[in-house]
Amino acid sequence: MKVVLATLNAKYIHMSLALRYLKAYSGREFSIDLVEYTIKDPPLQVVADLYERNPDVLGLSCYIWNIEETITILRLLKKVRPDLPMILGGPEVSYDVKEWLTRLPEVDFIVMGEGEETFHHLLTVLRDGGEIGEVTGIAYRDGEGRIVIHSPRGKVNLKEIPSPYRFPEDIPHLSNRIVYMETSRGCPFTCQFCLSSVETGVRYFDLKKIKEDILYLIDHGARTIKFVDRTFNLKKDIAIDMFRFLAENHRGTVFQFEITADILHPDVIRFLQEKAPPEIFRFEIGVQSTNEWTNRLVKRRQNFEKLSRTVRMIKESGKITQHLDLIAGLPEEDYDSFRKTFNDVFTLEPEELQLGFLKMLRGTGMRAMAEDFGYIYMDQAPYEILGNRVLPFADVIRIKRVEDILEKYWNHHRMDHTIRYLVREVFPTPFDFFQDFGDYWADKGWSRIGHQLEDLFLRLSQFLQDKGVKDWTVVEGLMKIDYFLAHRHKPRKVWWQVSLSKGEQADWIKKLAEKGKTEQELHKHVMLETVPFDAEMFLSQGMIRNSPSLLVAYYRPEEGEGPLLFSIPLAGSC
Structure with a gap:
């Protein structure tokens, strides 16, 4: 009997531990193929691959991130392989099993809870023609189409599970x-x-x-x-x-x-x-x-x-x-x-x-209490809330804007110096910055179009200037530092109006060449820009002192790292 275990991962880089447990536990007695797809794979392509593997039994691992895509696939596959026994398992189908079997007549069995022993027992019965009523931890339909739910199976001894x-x-x-x-x-x-x-x-x-x-x-x-x-x-x-x-x-x-x-x-x-x-x-x-x-x-x-x-x-x-x-x-x-x-x-x-x-995950106490707190939520996975009695949908929408800006500007660390300054010195609280910018982003319709790194800086600049924030020139200087640091190689262009003329840049390159690098090498690897504060003090101590300086970013492509930043006081210089 050939068994195929399959799942749809959220991303290719993920590996299904659950399937590997099942294969490790039952693979000693059964021929088991393990195959992983992603939720982005075309359903017909997945169905074709499973069909060509010609399994005698198919097991599918189900989670909130893949259940709807899994349903599409199993329904298509059942049309072309109506004889194929299909077994579902995983946390998404281990609860409300009667609802699942009613919704999915294509499914033959559901394994509830830990699956190693239950899945092995079920395979044994399917192979040997044993008594299905003796398999604990499963749900199915009997010969008359009635849904049967067996008692849960006891916990498996973890030390008896072979390595997955x-x-x-x-x-x-x-x-x-x-x-x-x-x-x-x-x-x-x-x-x-x-x-x-x-x-x-x-x-x-x-x-x-x-x-x-x-x-x-x-x-x-x-x-x-x-x-x-x-x-x-x-x-x-x-x-x-x-x-x-x-x-x-x-x-x-x-x-x-x-x-x-x-x-x-x-x-x-x-x-x-x-x-x-x-x-x-x-x-x-x-x-x-x-x-x-x-x-x-x-x-x-x-x-x-x-x-x-x-x-x-x-x-x-x-x-x-x-x-x-x-x-x-x-x-x-x-x-x-x-x-x-x-x-x-x-x-x-x-x-x-x-x-x-x-x-509102199936099987949780929170889902059981949903009505008590006035929750409304998605009918299908991932069952995300749309609101409750103290948090209306309008507030959910606004907080989602905070989430979007937080992900783009903080979690990806594209401009840490700027964001830290804004949330500490410019806006009343961190939340107010992310919320105000998120609302502005939505009003501009930027959520419907893509963005490059340069766009993130330009959009933040536009937002801050339209808002009329204090110390804009300082913030812009910090954004320049972050823009240089965001590149491993010398950027081909910048998003701001360059403050130095070509002649001034050439003069500074000559001065820098006196330190040992050739002018040709510096032209190739150096970016120059002025900022209205002592950049050296800021980079070393995190302090802003109003003393204009020349910011020098030297890119080191041979080291594969970001730029070396230093500054030169401008007072009394060329």
Whole structure:
């Protein structure tokens, strides 16, 4: 019996850990092909590929990001292979199974919850003609078309699952894809918006085998490994042991973790400050909201003061990238409250701040409570909210504009010096900057057209000048610095009116040539511009002193890095 396991990933770089678990567990007895597509692939192309593989059984892994595309594919495939048993699994179909089987008559079985043992048992019955009624953890239709839902299966012993990380066919792709890995399953917390709250207790894999798998992956070229444990730092001793192991064996591989920052033990923080290799660890920290009443309503325990202290201490070490998450639309958090939440968290200046919107995931307590808080949300995945009794749709739209500008101007780090100055010195709060600019962006219709790097600077410049912000010349000077820093090679043009004539530039090139470089080399690799402040002081100390200077950007193409920036005082110069 030939089995094909398939899924639609959000991006090519993602690798489905779930399918690899199923293949590792059942591949010892069954012939299993694992095939991954993306949600962008043309449906007919996917159907044709699956058809040509000629499976006897097809398993499809379903999530909120791929369920609608998966439905399109399975319906088409069933038309040309009506005899093909189709099995769905994954978090998106593990709940409301009666609704799914009613909506999708093409589907034969749904595997609910953890799938390793259940999927293997189901395959065995399909192959041997056994009794389907003995398979726990599945839903299906009986011979009369009635929907049958079996009792859940008990939790699998994680230490009995073979490694899902050692398939030879994966080796050629490890260097340009993200490897997902887990050292544990389950979550100790009860956040009602998260599916992890449904499963009680935390179970651990064999850490010795996990370390062996990590070394195998590194040996075979893995460049990014993302741990999907809900709280990687739940147990101090395990966290330190794993961090130490990774620090000693990384060989340039980057590791990403989900961290609960307010319970990160001081010993772990101290170890990271002293021993973490630079730019190898990346932490994702869910803050979601700083509104205490909101957190209580969703049964989320969080000490924001401790969280902030941890984030600052990690940031001061300069070794670890931090990605913080916010959720707009949580219960009883209106526009003004979310504005405060945003400002509380942005003040920490994480390398990335992701602003997402509440999703009413199937199986969560939040979805069950939706009516109590007046929620309206999308009928189909991803079930994102459209509003609630304290946050109308109009406010949702405005916050989405904040999200858009935040992503373009902060998370991509195209003009950090400028944004920091604007949110600290020009606008009342960080949120007000992102909101005002987001509203302006929408009013101009820029959301409907694309943009290049130069456009981002031009549009910000236009917004700030139309708004009549104070210290415009200082802001423009900072934007010039950021524009130079945004290029690895000397830019062919700039977005502003150059302040120096060609003759003045030539004179400065001659002066600079006295330092050792030839004039020809400087013309090729140097950009010159004036700014109304001491650029050297700003770059070294972050201070603005009103003393005009010449900004010099020397690009070093042979080093593959950004420019070397320095400045020359203009007072008394040529």
